[in-house]
Amino acid sequence: xxxxxxxxxxxxxxxxxxxxxxxxxxxxxxxxxxxxxxxxxxxxxxxxxxxxxxxxxxxxxxxxxxxxxxxxxxxxxxxxxxxxxxxxxxxxxxxxxxxxxxxxxxxxxxxxxxxxxxxxxxxxxxxxxxxxxxxxxxxxxxxxxxxxxxxxxxxxxxxxxxxxxxxxxxxxxxxxxxxxxxxxxxxxxxxxxxxxxxxxxxxxxxxxxxxxxxxxxxxxxxxxxxxxxxxxxxxxxxxxxxxxxxxxxxxxxxxxxxxxxxxxxxxxxxxxxxxxxxxxxxxxxxxxxxxxxxxxxxxxxxxxxxxxxxxxxxxxxxxxxxxxxxxxxxxxxxxxxxxxxxxxxxxxxxxxxxxxxxxxxxxxxxxxxxxxxxxxxxxxxxxxxxxxxxxxxxxxxxxxxxxxxxxxxxxxx
Numbered sequence: 103x104x105x106x107x108x109x110x111x112x113x114x115x116x117x118x119x120x121x122x123x124x125x126x127x128x129x130x131x132x133x134x135x136x137x138x139x140x141x142x143x144x145x146x147x148x149x150x151x152x153x154x155x156x157x158x159x160x161x162x163x164x165x166x167x168x169x170x171x172x173x174x175x176x177x178x179x180x181x182x183x184x185x186x187x188x189x190x191x192x193x194x195x196x197x198x199x200x201x202x203x204x205x206x207x208x209x210x211x212x213x214x215x216x217x218x219x220x221x222x223x224x225x226x227x228x229x230x231x232x233x234x235x236x237x238x239x240x241x242x243x244x245x246x247x248x249x250x251x252x253x254x255x256x257x258x259x260x261x262x263x264x265x266x267x268x269x270x271x272x273x274x275x276x277x278x279x280x281x282x283x284x285x286x287x288x289x290x291x292x293x294x295x296x297x298x299x300x301x302x303x304x305x306x307x308x309x310x311x312x313x314x315x316x317x318x319x320x321x322x323x324x325x326x327x328x329x330x331x332x333x334x335x336x337x338x339x340x341x342x343x344x345x346x347x348x349x350x351x352x353x354x355x356x357x358x359x360x361x362x363x364x365x366x367x368x369x370x371x372x373x374x375x376x377x378x379x380x381x382x383x384x385x386x387x388x389x390x391x392x393x394x395x396x397x398x399x400x401x402x403x404x405x406x407x408x409x410x411x412x413x414x415x416x417x418x419x420x421x422x423x424x425x426x427x428x429x430x431x432x433x434x435x436x437x438x439x440x441x442x443x444x445x446x447x448x449x450x451x452x453x454x455x456x457x458x459x460x461x462x463x464x465x466x467x468x469x470x471x472x473x474x475x476x477x478x479x480x481x482x483x484x485x486x487x488x489x490x491x492x493x494x495x496x497x498x499x500x501x502x503x504x505x506x507x508x509x510x511x512x513x514x515x
Contacts, residue, residue: 105430105433105434105437106426106429106430106433107426108423108426108427108429108430108493109422109423109426110419110422110423110426110489113415113419113420113423113489113490114490114492116138116411116415116489116490117490119138119139119140119411120136120137120138120139120490121137121139122136122137123136123490125473126473126474126475127473127474127475127495127498127499128475128491129474129475129476129485129486129487129488129491129495129496129499130475130476130477130484130485130486131341131342131453131486131487131488132290132293132318132341132342132452132453132454132477132484132486133341133477133484133486134340134341134346134347135339135340135341135342135343135344135345135346135408135488136344136488136490137344137346137404137407137408138344138407138408138410138411139407140407140408140410140411141344141345141346141403141404141405141406141407141408142407143407144403144404144406144407144410145400145403145404145407147163147403148163148164148167148399148400148403151163151164164399167399167402167403167406168188168397168399168402169183170183170406171188171349171402171405171406171409172184172186172188172351172389174405174406174409174410174413175337175351175353175409177413178320178321178325178409178412178413178417179320179325179326179327179328179335179353180325180326180327180328180329181327181328181353184388184389185353185354185356185388185389186351186352186353186389187351187352187353187354187389187390187391187392187393188349188350188351188370188393188397188402189336189338189349189350189351189352189393189394190348190349190350190394190397190398190401191338191348191350192241192315192317192336192337192338192350193241193244193245194350194394195336195350195351195352195392196241196242196245196336197245197366198352198364198366198367198392198394199245199313199334199336199352199354199362199392200245200246200249200366201364201365201366201367202362202363202364202365203281203282203311203362204249204252204365205363206224206228206229206281207228207229207230207249207252207253207254207281208228208252209226209227209228209229211226213361213363214226216360216361216363217309217358217361219360219361220357220358220360220361221357222306222309222311222358222361223306223307223308223309224309225278225309227278228253228279229278229279229280229281229309229310230253230254230255230279230281231254231255231257231275231277231279231280231281232246232254232255232256232257232280232281232282232283232284233257233259233272233275233276233280233282233283233284233310234256234257234258234259234283234284234285235258235259235260235261235267235272235285235289236258236259236260236261236267237261237264237265237266237267237286237289237290237291237292237294238284238285238286238289238290238315239286239290239315239317241315242284242285242286242315243256243258243284246284255279257275259271259272259274259275264292264443265289265292265294265443265444265445266289266292266294266445267296269297269300269301269304272285272301272304273304276304276305276308276310277308278308278309280308280309280310281310281311282310282311282312282313283301283305283310283311283312283313284313284315285301285312285313285314285315286314286315286316286317286318286319287314287315287316287318287319287323287325287452288316288318288319288322288323288452288453288454289318290317290318290454290479291454291456291479291482291484292443292444292445292454292456293318293428293444293445293451293452293453293454293455293456293486294445294450294451294452295319295323295445295449295450295451295452298312298314298330298332299330299331302330302331302332303331305333306331311333311334311358312331312332312333312334313333313334313335313336314332314334314335314336315336315337316335316336316337317336317337317338317340317341317350318341318342318452318453318454319337319342319452320337320338320342320343321341321342321343321344321412321417321420322342322417322420322421322424322452322453323417323421323452324417324418324421325417327353327355331355332355333354333355333358334352334353334354334355335352335353336350336351336352336353337350337351338350338351339401339404339405339408339409342412342420342453342488343405343408343409343412344407344408344411344412345401345404345405345406345407345408345409346401346404346405346408347401348398348400348401348402348404348405349397349398349401349402349404349405352389352392353389354389354392359391363385364385364391364392366394367383367385367394368393368394368395369395369396370390370393370394370395370396370397371385371386371390371391371392371393371394372384372385372386373385373386373387373391415489419489420489423489424453424487424488424489425448425451425453426448427487427488427489427491427493427496428444428448428451428453428454428455428487429448430487430493430496431455431485431487431496431499431500432444432446432455434496434497434500435455435457435500435503438500438501438503438504439504440457440458440500440503440504440507441457441458441459442455442456442457442458443456443457443458443482444456453486453487453488454484454485454486455485455486455487456479456482456483456484456485457482457483457485457503457507458481458482459478459481459482459483459507460481462478462479462480462481462482462483463478465478465483465503465506465507466478466483468506469483469499469502469503469506472502474498474499474502476499483503485499487499
């Protein structure tokens with residue numbers, strides 16, 4: 103069978119913008135996106151402002167850069183930047199979200215009434231249940247496991263095939279006790295895309311909120327939050343946005359702002375933060391109401407460089423190129439007799455292709471010694487070619503995987 107030919111070869115013109123690609127065959131974007139030189143320039147501008155302006159840089163430059171970063175996120179998600187809340191990490195964003203749900207877990211009548219006013223068909227009584235899946239990242243579950251002393255029940259829906267969890271199985275776990283369904287847009291091991299429209303419909307019908315962890319999707323899977331029913335969306339810049347660690351964000355559907363009131367908060371959530379009033383808390387009228395303390399401006403500067411490139415290329419083209427490279431990887435791995443643990447349909451797959459391995463750590467270490475960078479998770483070598491990878495790099499990866507795993511077939515040159 104002929105191997106697929108990836109589209110958008112013109113995107114390889116951007117390889118020169120990524121110093122890491124000169125140092126290694128880098129196929130690990132799902133763990134950490136390579137840094138673009140644009141991020142270095144943005145960081146240097148931040149340092150220059152610090153050197154030349156000192157604290158005045160906050161007012162002359164840095165607050166504007168934070169606003170521009172919110173606009174960047176909003177632009178690729180189809181919503182105004184004013185709906186975006188900046189966070190230091192997805193964990194920090196989830197802590198804020200969890201604080202808004204504590205009254206629901208208690209069955210607070212006023213909180214339930216606010217949700218009903220927002221169009222969420224909740225009844226009376228506590229909603230102590232949070233539903234997630236066995237394939238989701240631990241951060242999703244830990245936030246509510248930490249609230250078990252408050253009576254919160256975390257329900258983990260199992261996977262039958264190790265790749266997916268069906269909407270029907272998730273729906274079966276949602277009842278009148280469920281406050282929230284929390285799930286990844288793309289599962290971090292199998293790369294499987296979840297049907298968010300179907301999940302939204304089930305949640306809306308049963309009075310549960312839907313939270314989507316989109317860290318493995320943002321910048322890769324075209325998403326329009328402006329036309330979706332997703333209630334809460336969290337993501338960050340570490341992976342497919344090429345923005346490094348230290349910057350994440352949250353988007354709460356605006357219709358829920360008056361219903362979901364945070365009790366984990368900080369001075370950036372204030373409507374009048376520069377009044378410096380210690381005895382008053384008036385939440386900002388936009389997405390900033392869910393922010394915490396002072397954002398990391400150096401991290402934001404780096405993130406702006408990555409976002410500049412993502413916006414310039416466009417998520418649709420990034421998606422097509424990356425999924426095509428995934429198809430190529432799967433076809434070559436099949437030909438070499440490797441165990442592919444991935445979704446075959448590219449429309450249902452993000453940027454991850456997993457290869458089964460009994461001792462994946464040793465395989466990943468051996469590949470690293472040869473200058474090929476991938477990652478491992480229990481039982482798999484996790485590969486994630488991105489738009490800047492060449493077909494030859496994917497071929498070399500599969501060739502060396504076959505060598506280390508004992509795969510069959512003719513060596514690829």
